[in-house]
Amino acid sequence: MTIPKVLGIFGHPVAHSLSPLMHNYAAKRLGLPFSYVAFDVEPDALKRAVESIRALGIVGVNVTVPHKERAAELVDELLGDAAFTGSVNTITNKNGKLVGTSTDGAGFLRALKSAGINPARKKVLMIGAGGSACSIGLSLLRAGVGELVVANRSEEGGKKMIGLLSRFGEISFVPSASPKAPEHAASADIIVQTTPVGMKASDPLPLAGIKFRKGQAVYDIIYAPERTKLLKLAEKQGAIAMNGLSMLVYQGSESFKTWTGKAFPEKEVLGYLKRLLREKSNGKN
Ligand code: ATR
Numbered sequence: 001m002t003i004p005k006v007l008g009i010f011g012h013p014v015a016h017s018l019s020p021l022m023h024n025y026a027a028k029r030l031g032l033p034f035s036y037v038a039f040d041v042e043p044d045a046l047k048r049a050v051e052s053i054r055a056l057g058i059v060g061v062n063v064t065v066p067h068k069e070r071a072a073e074l075v076d077e078l079l080g081d082a083a084f085t086g087s088v089n090t091i092t093n094k095n096g097k098l099v100g101t102s103t104d105g106a107g108f109l110r111a112l113k114s115a116g117i118n119p120a121r122k123k124v125l126m127i128g129a130g131g132s133a134c135s136i137g138l139s140l141l142r143a144g145v146g147e148l149v150v151a152n153r154s155e156e157g158g159k160k161m162i163g164l165l166s167r168f169g170e171i172s173f174v175p176s177a178s179p180k181a182p183e184h185a186a187s188a189d190i191i192v193q194t195t196p197v198g199m200k201a202s203d204p205l206p207l208a209g210i211k212f213r214k215g216q217a218v219y220d221i222i223y224a225p226e227r228t229k230l231l232k233l234a235e236k237q238g239a240i241a242m243n244g245l246s247m248l249v250y251q252g253s254e255s256f257k258t259w260t261g262k263a264f265p266e267k268e269v270l271g272y273l274k275r276l277l278r279e280k281s282n283g284k285n
Helices: 019-030 043-056 068-074 081-085 104-114 131-142 155-168 180-187 229-236 245-260 266-284
Strands: 005-011 034-040 060-063 090-094 097-101 123-127 147-152 171-175 190-193 217-220 240-242
Touching: 005 019, 005 043, 019 034, 019 245, 019 266, 043 068, 043 090, 043 097, 060 245, 068 097, 068 131, 081 097, 081 104, 081 131, 081 155, 090 245, 104 131, 104 217, 104 245, 123 131, 123 180, 131 147, 131 155, 131 190, 147 155, 147 180, 155 171, 171 180, 217 229, 229 240, 245 266
Parallel strands: 005 034, 005 060, 123 147, 123 190, 147 171, 190 217, 217 240
Antiparallel strands: 060 090, 090 097
16 A cells, blocks of 8 residues: 655644645545645644654645744745745645745736736735735736735734835835725725635624725635625625635645646646535535
8 A cells, every 4th residue: 555645734723724625636636645634733833843744754735824924934945935025835845854935926826817817017905914915915016016005904014014025016005994995995906805804704804994896806815715705795896806716726736736746637626626615605505
């Protein structure tokens, strides 16, 4: 019997994550001996969890909320976007050396482009300034956005992101609580939601007072639930509302290729996940 090679995800919470189903489906389709496991890692256990990658010979892991920035401090080397943003969503064990990268930005851009949206010269309002936001923000600035405005709850988080990314293009910060934040949303061509607000049914809108208009593109990186409160409102008001499923697949595709050297069956995986989510929401009704 072949001993499976272990892949996984570190997050907290992590039970909602579709990454295990997605990567295990892909490995099975391709006949690869990989097994992908969800590890619920409390913040104060992250250092030991990262050390365990080496000790257990784990091939690689994804890193999700709330560990992306701390993980960047714990790996041996940062490559690519992660070296600029200090945010890691992929750790690869290269013969005991832990290499941190981020596939979030590339995954997000591909998701946007697959929906026929080109962010070049557009005004983008980004809600949130955490690790995912920094990676997505970098990819947007590189793609030539006209203006990037970051609305964040804390001034500290917002200013940190501006400090990291201002050399890549036109970027500014507005506190989420400021009346200017929904004004920026109203004039933006694209709105990107990157906070965890919306994962729970009881969550408020991630930006109080936000209104949408026809033709605006709204991308929420949350995919569970399939439609957040924000996306439901956006759709109702005529905007193009997209959830994070496409970004999940494209960022996962990049990670999978790094770990296994094989191309990810993207279309099949996307179809599989859509079916799963549909069945789940039908089951609830
Ligand atoms: P990730 O690295 O996956 O992006 P994160 O680093 O935990 O996750 O970032 C979370 C982002 O969501 C931050 O912008 C955070 O805002 P603060 O800088 O003010 O902490 C935002 N966020 C998290 N919980 C929030 C909440 N309840 N309301 C508003 N913003 C929230």
